[in-house]
Amino acid sequence: MKEKVISNQSLPSTAEPIQRLVQELNKLPGIGPKNAQRLAYYLLRAPEEQTQLLAETIASIKRQTTLCPICFNVTATDHCLICRNPERDQTKVCIVEQPQDILALEHTRIYKGLYHVLHGAISPTEGVGANDIRITELLERLKNKLITEVILATNTNLEGEQTALYLNHLISPLCIKLTRLAQGLPFGTELEYADDITITRAFEGRQGF
Amino acid sequence: MSRPRTYQTEAIIIKKIKLGEADRILTLYTPILGKIQAVAKGIRRPKSKLAGHLELLTHSTVSFARGRNLDTIIGSQTIDSFLPLKSDLSLTAYALYTTELINQFTAEYIENRPLFQLLLETLHQLCLTGNRELLLRHFELHLFKEIGYRPQLRECVVCRQPLQPVLNYFSSDTGGMLCPDCRLTQTIVYPLSVDALKVLRWLQDNDFITISRLKIEPKLSHELERVSRNYIKYLLEREVKSVAWLDSLKQSTQLI
Numbered sequence: 001m002k003e004k005v006i007s008n009q010s011l012p013s014t015a016e017p018i019q020r021l022v023q024e025l026n027k028l029p030g031i032g033p034k035n036a037q038r039l040a041y042y043l044l045r046a047p048e049e050q051t052q053l054l055a056e057t058i059a060s061i062k063r064q065t066t067l068c069p070i071c072f073n074v075t076a077t078d079h080c081l082i083c084r085n086p087e088r089d090q091t092k093v094c095i096v097e098q099p100q101d102i103l104a105l106e107h108t109r110i111y112k113g114l115y116h117v118l119h120g121a122i123s124p125t126e127g128v129g130a131n132d133i134r135i136t137e138l139l140e141r142l143k144n145k146l147i148t149e150v151i152l153a154t155n156t157n158l159e160g161e162q163t164a165l166y167l168n169h170l171i172s173p174l175c176i177k178l179t180r181l182a183q184g185l186p187f188g189t190e191l192e193y194a195d196d197i198t199i200t201r202a203f204e205g206r207q208g209f
Numbered sequence: 210m211s212r213p214r215t216y217q218t219e220a221i222i223i224k225k226i227k228l229g230e231a232d233r234i235l236t237l238y239t240p241i242l243g244k245i246q247a248v249a250k251g252i253r254r255p256k257s258k259l260a261g262h263l264e265l266l267t268h269s270t271v272s273f274a275r276g277r278n279l280d281t282i283i284g285s286q287t288i289d290s291f292l293p294l295k296s297d298l299s300l301t302a303y304a305l306y307t308t309e310l311i312n313q314f315t316a317e318y319i320e321n322r323p324l325f326q327l328l329l330e331t332l333h334q335l336c337l338t339g340n341r342e343l344l345l346r347h348f349e350l351h352l353f354k355e356i357g358y359r360p361q362l363r364e365c366v367v368c369r370q371p372l373q374p375v376l377n378y379f380s381s382d383t384g385g386m387l388c389p390d391c392r393l394t395q396t397i398v399y400p401l402s403v404d405a406l407k408v409l410r411w412l413q414d415n416d417f418i419t420i421s422r423l424k425i426e427p428k429l430s431h432e433l434e435r436v437s438r439n440y441i442k443y444l445l446e447r448e449v450k451s452v453a454w455l456d457s458l459k460q461s462t463q464l465i
Contacts, residue, residue, distance in 0.1 A: 125309045158301070162298060165299055186256055197295070
């Protein structure tokens with residue numbers, strides 16, 4: 001990935017600590033040079049406790065979190081809250097690309113099973129293959145006879161589809177029920193803008209009313 | 210006269226990278242403008258009207274608004290989404306390989322209509338059943354021609370004599386064949402059997418319809434693949450990333 005750089009010459013009158021903060025903020029996704037400047041000067045005027053708290057919080061996310069050894073979700077304890085919860089359905093595992101996807105799924109409170117985070121998706125042109133994401137760990141986990149259903153919840157773009165097809169190829173010989181989240185028309189949109197693949201899948205997956 | 214603020218073209222989406230919260234920068238290959246880049250805003254949100262029409266390996270009509278730096282995509286309608294191709298793991302890998310080659314070998318805003326047609330036709334042909342390896346070799350050979358690297362397969366590039374039906378040699382440096390007498394003039398050469406040379410010449414001269422009738426042995430197919438890949442690596446001076454995935458898929462399907 002290209003590093004965003006602000007040239008030093010463009011801000012000759014800026015104090016060096018501010019300059020450094022602007023450069024650091026500018027590295028964050030979605031923060032451009034002007035946004036970085038605005039945030040830096042805001043923090044300069046903010047109460048000391050607030051900046052202190054922010055600095056400590058940022059430092060703690062690296063120090064106080066780790067990946068759950070079972071599902072690879074981000075956790076502050078040795079096992080994540082979902083894997084530790086005995087009330088979760090231990091027979092189902094839902095496969096997602098990144099930890100943020102769990103948040104979206106959990107928000108609905110529909111799914112009561114477990115998760116597995118791949119930390120990426122197969123993307124040949126970016127050089128990401130099957131060994132670069134946590135597929136081996138998943139297969140190891142599926143040796144546990146308790147698991148009877150695997151739900152593929154990878155993204156519905158080309159990389160997510162490739163990953164799902166590849167997992168299907170690996171998991172189908174294991175005699176575990178394998179399902180993929182339904183695809184079709186999103187809620188609150190208009191049919192006329194839908195693309196061919198979405199409409200095709202919506203028809204294929206239509207249900208009795 | 211100023212240029213119009215919006216324009217429309219058909220395009221094949223060959224690359225995408227994330228930008229900001231929900232946007233992407235897409236690389237598109239078009240018949241008239243050649244390779245272009247544009248921003249697709251909000252495309253990563255589930256309710257995006259454009260997302261399905263702008264996925265990788267999709268042939269679409271796309272409208273753009275000119276921007277200061279990059280143009281912005283304002284509308285899109287799918288022409289062909291190549292669904293059979295996207296529902297098959299290895300076909301997708303083959304298709305991504307072709308688009309990666311197009312992306313690597315072309316510069317922005319250079320019109321090459323035959324190359325667009327070649328990519329489009331190759332994606333169509335991949336959806337139909339046929340010899341995928343031969344399709345790729347055909348694609349590569351015609352890609353070389355369109356970008357000015359057409360290999361000389363008829364005569365020896367050093368002595369200019371027609372090649373005899375014996376074991377000859379391919380040299381990436383000189384972009385063509387060497388006869389057994391001249392092969393020592395180059396340091397790196399790859400032996401090419403009489404059959405392999407015949408297939409390469411045939412692919413160079415024929416279109417898709419005729420190549421679907423050709424059947425070749427796996428050994429010959431490997432030989433062709435090796436020569437072609439080495440030539441590509443020489444021209445690009447780097448590896449083609451999607452090759453690794455293509456190979457690992459080939460291996461795993463052979464095992465099962």
